[in-house]
């Protein structure tokens with residue numbers, strides 16, 4: 471059955487991989503699954519048709535026959551469950567890879583999103599200058615812990631998995647801040663993810679959508 475995802479008609483970053491449809495595109499490419507893309511405007515995302523798919527009026531969504539999903543973690547897990555290439559067959563290794571998916575979304579991404587909030591949404595608040603260093607400290611704490619665990623391994627737990635796909639995607643959000651470059655082993659880990667042919671196809675596909683469109 472045809473897989474259809476939704477993505478920004480025009481991504482604020484000009485389609486350079488930070489919007490979360492990249493994670494789903496990457497998973498589908500790793501799984502070798504063809505997919506269609508329905509582009510949605512910011513306005514359309516808040517209209518009933520899209521809200522029926524995504525209660526929070528966001529992208530991405532995933533449709534396949536009668537099934538409609540939202541939340542990139544859930545969508546990537548759904549793809550990984552049904553196609554080889556993203557989760558190990560061995561039960562314990564599979565469970566550990568899924569643990570790393572949750573760790574990326576629940577433990578590493580929140581402080582990174584706080585930085586985006588602190589800078590973009592709260593930057594003009596009188597207390598912003600006081601808050602920002604606290605946010606950065608929480609990110610550095612997590613990155614110290616993550617780089618200690620990764621050590622000199624290529625991936626978080628043996629072969630590349632959906633856990634790495636999610637962790638690399640989360641860390642990519644940090645790149646504009648420059649903080650990632652303070653952790654050479656994590657920067658190299660992210661670069662390994664970006665070097666994967668499946669990631670390159672996902673990135674190029676999103677960029678092509680935005681080519682020639684001024685970023686908002």
Ligand SMILES: N[C@@H](CCC(=O)N[C@@H](CSCc1ccc([N+](=O)[O-])cc1)C(=O)NCC(=O)O)C(=O)O
Pocket residue numbers: 481482483484488489490491515527528529530540541542543
């Ligand atoms: N928890 C949800 C979060 C989905 C989400 O944040 N979607 C964003 C796009 S990806 C987040 C994002 C957007 C833009 C950039 N950028 O750099 O341009 C980066 C990331 C969205 O639809 N935002 C519009 C809205 O909420 O009204 C998931 O993981 O799927």
